[in-house]
Amino acid sequence: MSKGVQRLTWPILGLPAVAWMFLFLAIPFYVLLCTAFGSIDPLFRNPVPAWNPLDWRLTQVAVVFERLFGPDNFYLPPVMRTIGFVLIAVVISLLIAFPVAYFTAKYAGRRKALVLTLLVAPFWISYMMRMLAWVNLLQTDGIVNNILSLGGLLPIEVNWLAGKWYTVVMGLIYGYVPYMILPLFAALDRISPSLLEAARDLGAGGFDVFKRVILPMSIPGIAAGTLLISLPMMGDYFTTELLSGSPETSMIGSLINTSISSPGQSGQAAALILVLLVVLAAPMIWYTRSTSTAEARS
Amino acid sequence: MPRTPGSQSDANPRDNSKAALTRRRLLQTSLLAVPGAMALGACARASDATTAAASGASASGAAIAPTTLQIASPDNPVRWPIAPGNEPIASGLKPEQNGVLRLYNYPDYLDPEAIKTFEKKYADSGVKVELSTFNDTQEALTKIRNAGSAFDIYFPSYDSIGKLVTGGLIRPLQHSYIPNIANVYPEFLDPFYDLGWQYTAPYALYTTGIGWRTDRVSEDIPSLVNPYDVFWDAKYREHIAVLDDYREGIGMTLLRNGGTNVNTDDDALLNAARDAMLEMNAATKPRVTISGYTDIPEGRLDISQAWSGDLIMAVNYLPEGVSPDILRYWFPKDGKGLVNNDTMVTLKGGQSPVLAHLFINHILDQATAMGNFMYTGYQPPQVSITAESLVSDGVIPATLKEAVVLPGYFKTGYRTLELPPETDAKYAAIWQQFKAG
Numbered sequence: 001m002s003k004g005v006q007r008l009t010w011p012i013l014g015l016p017a018v019a020w021m022f023l024f025l026a027i028p029f030y031v032l033l034c035t036a037f038g039s040i041d042p043l044f045r046n047p048v049p050a051w052n053p054l055d056w057r058l059t060q061v062a063v064v065f066e067r068l069f070g071p072d073n074f075y076l077p078p079v080m081r082t083i084g085f086v087l088i089a090v091v092i093s094l095l096i097a098f099p100v101a102y103f104t105a106k107y108a109g110r111r112k113a114l115v116l117t118l119l120v121a122p123f124w125i126s127y128m129m130r131m132l133a134w135v136n137l138l139q140t141d142g143i144v145n146n147i148l149s150l151g152g153l154l155p156i157e158v159n160w161l162a163g164k165w166y167t168v169v170m171g172l173i174y175g176y177v178p179y180m181i182l183p184l185f186a187a188l189d190r191i192s193p194s195l196l197e198a199a200r201d202l203g204a205g206g207f208d209v210f211k212r213v214i215l216p217m218s219i220p221g222i223a224a225g226t227l228l229i230s231l232p233m234m235g236d237y238f239t240t241e242l243l244s245g246s247p248e249t250s251m252i253g254s255l256i257n258t259s260i261s262s263p264g265q266s267g268q269a270a271a272l273i274l275v276l277l278v279v280l281a282a283p284m285i286w287y288t289r290s291t292s293t294a295e296a297r298s
Numbered sequence: 299m300p301r302t303p304g305s306q307s308d309a310n311p312r313d314n315s316k317a318a319l320t321r322r323r324l325l326q327t328s329l330l331a332v333p334g335a336m337a338l339g340a341c342a343r344a345s346d347a348t349t350a351a352a353s354g355a356s357a358s359g360a361a362i363a364p365t366t367l368q369i370a371s372p373d374n375p376v377r378w379p380i381a382p383g384n385e386p387i388a389s390g391l392k393p394e395q396n397g398v399l400r401l402y403n404y405p406d407y408l409d410p411e412a413i414k415t416f417e418k419k420y421a422d423s424g425v426k427v428e429l430s431t432f433n434d435t436q437e438a439l440t441k442i443r444n445a446g447s448a449f450d451i452y453f454p455s456y457d458s459i460g461k462l463v464t465g466g467l468i469r470p471l472q473h474s475y476i477p478n479i480a481n482v483y484p485e486f487l488d489p490f491y492d493l494g495w496q497y498t499a500p501y502a503l504y505t506t507g508i509g510w511r512t513d514r515v516s517e518d519i520p521s522l523v524n525p526y527d528v529f530w531d532a533k534y535r536e537h538i539a540v541l542d543d544y545r546e547g548i549g550m551t552l553l554r555n556g557g558t559n560v561n562t563d564d565d566a567l568l569n570a571a572r573d574a575m576l577e578m579n580a581a582t583k584p585r586v587t588i589s590g591y592t593d594i595p596e597g598r599l600d601i602s603q604a605w606s607g608d609l610i611m612a613v614n615y616l617p618e619g620v621s622p623d624i625l626r627y628w629f630p631k632d633g634k635g636l637v638n639n640d641t642m643v644t645l646k647g648g649q650s651p652v653l654a655h656l657f658i659n660h661i662l663d664q665a666t667a668m669g670n671f672m673y674t675g676y677q678p679p680q681v682s683i684t685a686e687s688l689v690s691d692g693v694i695p696a697t698l699k700e701a702v703v704l705p706g707y708f709k710t711g712y713r714t715l716e717l718p719p720e721t722d723a724k725y726a727a728i729w730q731q732f733k734a735g
Contacts, residue, residue: 043367043465044439045719067730074731081735139598161598162536163583245539245585247735258733261434262544262726264719 036060036270045263047270060267064275075255075272082251083279085165086233089172090226093180096173097225101184102214105191116185120178127175131242134171135161138243163246171239176232180225187221188214220291227287234280252276367460371561371715375490378463378497380470387651389474396424397650399657402438402449405431407502409666409673416660425653442467442645450648451657453501455640456491457716463497468643470496475655478662482679483705486639498641499658502607502676503703505711506546506636507629509594509604509612519601520628526554528601530574530581539585539593539602540578544729545714547586549636550603551575553712560636560712563721572728579735586733591615591675594625606701610694611675627701637703637711639679677703 034049037056041048050056067075100119108115122130137144138160149156160167191214199209237253252272259269370376380386399416401408413427430449432438435458441447443465454462462468473479476499479487486500508525514537519525528534529550540547549560551571562568578584585599591608593599595615609627616622629635642661644654660666667678672693677683685702688694694701717725 040719042719043461044443045722046436046440072731074734078734135598139596141597159536163585245587246583247579247586247733248583250733250735255730255734258730261436262729263436264723265726265730266436 032270032273035267036274038267040264040267047266061271061274063268064271068275078250078255079252079275079279081165081249082234082253085169085172085251086230089169089176089233090180090230092169093173093177093229094222094226096177097180097184098218101181101188101221104181105185105188112189116182119181123178128238128242130175131171131239134174135242138167161243161245163244163248165249167243168240168249168251171243172233172236175236175239176229179228183224183228184218184221187218187224191217223287223290227283230283231280235276252279367464367716367718369716369718370456370460370491372490372713375488375493376460377493378459380496381466384466384469384646386470386472387655389472391652393420393423393425393652393656394650397426397653399425399427399451399650399653400449400648401427401429401451401453401657402442402645403429403431403451403453405433407431407453407674407676409670411673412661412666412670415666416657419660420653420656423653425650427657442647448647448649449645450650450654452643452645453640454643455638456489456498457714459491459498459641459643460716462643467646468497469646469648469651471499471644471658472655475652476659476662478659478664481662481664481667481681483681483708485705485708486679492641498643499662500679501640501642501661502674503637503639503679504676505606505629505701505703505707506541506550506638507604507606507627507700508601509590509609509625509627510601511594511624512626513624514597514600519626520631524554525628526550529554529578529584529603532581534601535582537600538582539587539590539599541590541603541605542586542588544725546603546636547575547732548725548728549712549714551578553635558634558712561715561717561721563718563724565724568724568728572731575728575732579732595620605676606703607674607676609675609698609701610677613695613698614675622695623697625695625698627698629700633704633707633710635707635711636714637707638714639708640676679705 031049034051034056035047037053037058037060038050039048039057039059040046064075067073068079069076104112104115104119136142139145140157140159140161144160145157146152148154148158158164195213195217196209199213204212235253235256237251237257240249240251240254241257252275256269256272256276259265259272368376401413408429413429417425417427432441435454438452438454439458439461442449442452442462452462452468459468473495479495479499482500487495489495489498489500492498508519508528510519515534517528519528522528529538529540540550545560548568548571551574552560552562552567555567555570555574557567557571559567587593587602590599590602590604591611592615594602594604594609595612596617604627606627606629609625612625613622616625642658644651644658648654661670662678662680664680664682667680668683671677671683685699685704688702689696689699
């Protein structure tokens, strides 16, 4: 193989990925921008994208900006609420996923594959079906209340589905926690047992081993898991729609959904997606930086 | 929300160029001021002007003139123009051979049996019916405008007829194929939204009221001074819902505040409605959903704003052994509430216009209409269907008699009319704020 061909091999292998990104990221993103900065058809009230950036108008974005930061900023509560829900859900997911991933990696032995399969098994059912199943379980006379009240002995009757923030957060955790377990497992599984033995030989106690060896080495897994679940959670509207349906638990995704389905407001939905993108940029940047420092370290 | 420049994305006064104003004037003169003989020619100009406005908009970006689409209302009934080249089909044609009849409707809004009987009736011509569904009007209009779509029949609410005619998307009806129109309430032969039923045949009727179950709600709601107050009554907190529809939610609040115009553009009234809706959020934390027809019978809701058809449907969703007597529906006794109807229209892009007419006639047939009613819960405007006959035939329990739409409601009730874009944007903003929580 000549040098020239060899130099071309890697870029050519990269081509499908570049084409993919162009077709399914760059172009849709441009359409989104054209819609957000475009106009509305006067008769049918649907958005008319402005393909030429010279024609872009700030009208739609200004509406969204006004509702976010103006005197009557009624978009801000759902945005703050979304960030809050996702923060809580990510922390709890991490608390659940870490021990599960750790024990699977360390103690499942030959049955690792089986345990992982079982963990992922609920995902063979669609997200919608799983949320609908929760709707049944959480009804006032449903199984959850039955168990909590020990079959009616205790006067416990929680109206879970009546716009409770904790029900929505619970739904988010349940829906996304396997995505946290898998990258964590991958990270923890890679930690060589000899490193742990070495730490013990050097006099580290159980907690020290965790703090100084396991935790630092699982940072890439934590970062990947956090990112994997926080991105879809941020845009989620389905969970709150099904498990609450109350404006009190509206998230950014709900705002976008309402905008899209009201005549003449779809451009604002596009502008809202841009806002969502800005909110999501923070964890993205954090992830990129933490993986690059991790790579530099190794 | 105080109206700020910029909140009217598509009606920003600053964007009104001179050209836009002349287009607007042209539209006004050609659409509003043409009686009788001039109608045809003027209509051609009007549709040209609309196309010009639309294409101008896409070419020049955001500079868009406010549309002057004519708005039909009971005080301002409209006879839509028939554009040259869009005359009704000739009468007496044979149904298309091996034609495919494409229907475009909401999900669960048409009895599959009605399709089967139609296919059987015209088996000679080898007709095949295909049903596609949509979830909201915006989605439907976008698809219908797509040149590739060849739906024959669409089932819009009457408030999109203006758009459909002005946009040149529907075909006028050839009345000779639809003798069953004789079965429907006479007012639908001359409805305000389409005088002379040139484009539309009526499909289903509904009122908007309150649905509840008596085993969970002890209060006698019809006897309240203002039954709408239940949505602000803290004792129903977390057990109540309003319909997920901006016009229904805001319309109900306007009526609760003592208003009689559910299409108002008055900022004072709209601001009061907005404040009341935010109060409602704080007081009862309502769910916003259109699934009341299952949520009430299955016990997830005790009380909900509801369409009349929802309660009739709800009977089918009651758990086994629960008597339908626990379901109740309230609509103002004097008929002064929200009353609306959906229609059937034939689309210009349809490939089987004759079959489309025959299908509309089939739906207006008494037996088909009754079957469709039993399946969807939504009442057809058949003269033969009365509250008494429905109860005595055991179709609905006597306790749900209020859910039957009476012909008189179309004189006394309030209609949810199409809104001018600037007004519509105000309603949308209120709804956004309400739903943002």
